[in-house]
Amino acid sequence: MQIPQDLIDTAKLKLKSVQSEAEFFQLRSQYLGKKSFVISSFAELKSLDPDSKIAAAKELNILKSKLNHLFEVALEGIQAKTDVSLLDTTLPADPYFVGAEHPIAEISQRVINYFSPLNYQVFSGNEIETDFFNFEALNFPANHPARQMHDTFYLNAGKKSEYLLRTHTSNSQIHAMLREPLPLYMLSPGRVYRCDSDTTHLPMFTQIEGLVVDEDVNFGDLKGIIINFLEYFFNEKMEVRFRPSYFPFTEPSAEVDIKFGDNGWLEVLGCGMVHPNVLKGCNIDTKKYRGFAFGMGIERLAMLYYGVDDIRDFYSSNLDFLNQFSS
């Protein structure tokens, strides 16, 4: 009896192109049905001599078993495919909510993300503050014209209230210097208030304060971290300008400008070396320690970063505006 050697391979090939169970059973019957080569060959065994009969029967049984296995496995695959009815998977998903941080919070976090790996601790600060922490300890003498730059909200608290809404996050410097051990590397984000409202100013806005007090820091360190931070923040090499300015709590003081597109120089933050009066007021040995501080307005950074024109949009709660930041 002549048994074709490629029977299994041909069956495998044909099974690959089977698309339905009907096709499958048709093919199976060709290979394992009554009229198939294997089954009909068993009937022909009778005509063989005993030795050939044993050898051929063995060979046929192996072949039959291999085919059976092949078809069983193939059937499982076909059934698995055809059991699932085909869906239009392009139909919409069930309703879901897309959450998002507020763009101002996102920008604050972007700032924190730069300083955190440099081990700057993040502290929250008091929004209702005393005159001492907001002004006096920061070297703003009473009646000094510098106080007039800060249109201050005051709180009703009895006859001589010295409580106010902080006008800057710099109050956190004083709390941290009085409380934390040195060296101190800190960041303090938060809301600040000025009694002023127009198209470019809001009575509440967000600042982030940075402060370093350490043994060997100088103006070059301050410049280094500010330039590096700005390049991280805007994700490009920046042209940065430091120009002298005045803050009562730093000496020397500087405003930092960046060259931004076609807008020329734009002011982005204020900074300086911590004024010795401030350090001394916090019982810090000025012979041993020096410090630098910087403060930035987050709304301003956000407006530059996102290209927002109207500061009031950030506080409008308008999803048409806010949803654009979640995509």
Next chain:
Amino acid sequence: MKIQYSFLKDYLSTDLSQQKLADVFTKVGFECESDGPIIDFDITPNRGDVLSLRGLQREFQAQQSKVFKDKSHYKTLTFKKDKTIINKIDKSGCGNYQLMLVRGLHSVKVLDKKKRNFLSAAGVPLIHPLVDLGNYVMLEMGTPMHVFDSDHLELPLNILFPISKKTPFQAIGGDTKIVEPSSLTIQDQKGIQAIAGIIGGHETSVSNSTKSIAVEAAFFNPDKIANQARKYGLATDASHRFERGVDPELQQQALARFLFLLKGIAQYDSIGCYKGSSVKLKPKAISLSVERFNYFSGLSLSTKKIKLFLETLGFTSMPTKTAHLKFQVPSHRFDMELEEDLYEEILRCYGYDNIPINPPKSGPVVKVTDHSVSAKLKGGLVFGGFQELMHMPFVSTKTFYALNSNEWIPAELSNPINENEPLMRGSLFGSLFSAINLNVKKGYSAIKFFEHGNVFRKIKNGFAQESHISGLIYFHESQKTWSDKSFQYDLFSLKAEVLKLLETLKVKSIQLVPNASATIFTANAMDILVGKNKIGMLGEINPTSTNKLFKNPAFGFEIYPEKISTKSSALKLIPVSKFPSSSRDLNILINQSYSYAEIETVLLHRKIKFLHSLALANTFEGNGIPDGSISMTLRFMFQSPSKSLQESEINESMDHAFSLLNKALKAKIRS
């Protein structure tokens, strides 16, 4: 301070373009903005000495390493003391008072066009040629002047502080001001004729019929002038300068300059120059260590270079016996006190941009702060589909009490920006409610908002500030999919949301305890406790607190991140069982007055052998259930750490569980 470019360019004798000139001043600390032909200088409050052409010239020349030379023309005048002209001077308020009397004025002409344009560009209104001249000299020299019509003065003058009582005074322009005792005043024999350094009187103001004038040039102590102008609702060019400090040695020169220019616009019969007893201010001297400066700045400047920089700015190098340098501070520099102040001057001359840049340094290893808890909670909410919002914290009295317990005393502003919102918020929910209303109107029907911010209230010794994270979930329309699947958000969905958030953040041992008396929620609200520590609340929003801003039920929560401990306790690992678990259901009937929490307490606090966990599989009320009772299917899961459990062992534990429920809560088996 606004200056015409063309005028300034001539004054400084420079050919620099407007932009380049503005850049020179900006780089040394006087930020400039150009508005057409005008340069607007932003002069910081410490640099009153630069509020004049002379001040700008000094800075400009220093940048060119040139020592300042006075360019204004005048003839030096002689001033004499005369008690019939200037009698008493309060020395604490007035360090220097000079008066020039000009009599028999006639043929007075207006100032030349160039000066008039200069004044107009500076925002100084043209009033009368004699007043305009005083204003011009103020802008040129930096010394404010006041011109009295001396025919209306009854000399001598007294400069008095404090005055005995509040006194009415008619100021230039006709407004009556009530002069405070704390104000420094110029008085003649009739009474107050000027509030020193701020404004003159109506009666003695110059008019077209003026024939004689008394021109005042003085140095008033900045401490006595500061904040005075604001008290009267006035902000004059003079007060702006006096508050910041006016050079106390410049008054006689300024009057000489006035007279020099007066000759160009008027004729007069006679003049007399008088001085009051003046206080000679002792020049300040500041030492400087070159070594310390270089350490501070990261530079290595020579002594010669440092001296050059400071001398061009008008500082005088003084002899010293120590290794340090010593400089006398020029009389116009009120901002100079410390060595560090000199550092800034040197660095300004050197150029901030030329200071070398060091790579960023990092600090010592940090500890976890409450900020990281808030950040994690916010991150969790964002992934939970919440949109973060931010709002102004000012609220009306009505809103405050609608959202806060009556026991809360609000933090009230004494100068609110909007008088209808004088209070600081005591809850974040008010603005979130308005935000829902706004966005529903815009067509949004399913909303999840949260806000992170502080709330405030008054307490016994000041004010309290608490950090809150508050969230709201609102469905304006029921949520159905295209396949008609519907989603019903309810109190238990909210409970799941909050528990998922807190448990994911590893807040341990959370308990939700009913609180029926919360202001903002309905009676089905819950306190979120960790031990006895309340870390938040959740519940359905009470419609009465929303001011009808939306129609459907809203669900809300607030979490207090500062109350969540940042200390992580040491992890205790329990060996994981390799043996299979078995679950069994128990159907019980129980009186409705018992809460599920009580069932949990009975079962979980007693040690039922092999009990691994407990869940509520189903509840049922109605047909076949006696009134006042509820049927519950409790699902127990049993597992042993050391063996496969036998049926008999599980049955024994189930019997134990039921007997506990029966004994404590009178539960019955539901057949």
